[in-house]
Amino acid sequence: MPTPAVQDLYPADVAHCYGCGRLNASGLRIRSMWDGDETSARLTPRAEHTAIPGFVYGGLVASLIDCHGTGSAALAAWRAAGVEPSADAGAPPRFVTAALHVDYLRPTPLGPELEARGTIIEVGARKVVVDVAVYALGEACARGRVIAVRMPESMLRGASPA
């Protein structure tokens, strides 16, 4: 049985990210979960997420790598502390992206489901590094790296109701 997605466990007041917030009705609702020692997220782009006809727009691929990277960072920080995602585990640690790099290897076909697979490179107290590859039809279309850092207090304060 797959483990739950980490984004399913974010508190409701910080679950509105366009990329991965379960409460953003317009968003992509990317869901990141463990698959052994790697992490996985699956997304089928919408017809409007085109670059030129037939191919996925690069910003969507970057968004998938970005949000799956920060989700994977939360999973990795939790696992480093001995915690596996579950409804009883409390709120996951929350990360933001400090730096994002994407190499586009080949045009990504529009239509098939994409899978982003994350490899945890480094887990520090404040910083987690995740490599993410994006596959379509079994072929890697993009490879990226996310440097994720703990969400600053100033952002969490910004998220509180005024």
Added chain:
Amino acid sequence: MPTPAVQDLYPADVAHCYGCGRLNASGLRIRSMWDGDETSARLTPRAEHTAIPGFVYGGLVASLIDCHGTGSAALAAWRAAGVEPSADAGAPPRFVTAALHVDYLRPTPLGPELEARGTIIEVGARKVVVDVAVYALGEACARGRVIAVRMPESMLRGASPA
């Protein structure tokens, strides 16, 4: 008087990019134009483009840098050939992103118009390098680099009607 946006001049069959296609009704419609020796694009994110409440989602910032980078690459390749954008200039050269890097400097406030400013770093026959900074309320929130390459023939063939 500002020069036209390069995306306004793309042929209709390749003007559907979610990020910068003028014919993508759901998209961001990013428009890149010269401003002296730099390039500029302005975008006001929608309410749903949130990260956590009050801040812009990082994938949108990456998308803005990506599409403004390839648009700036087209402008730069044209200028290197002595062509300025106008309705009489024909179809612009078309670029795709080979690599994208973004450093997120501070949380980007959601609400104000963003400006992406491009600096042309290198213009080669096949490759153009553009640095892009994203500003909100006069402060740089992100800095990135786009390695843009001429669009492969295989993508243009994919764009032709079947």
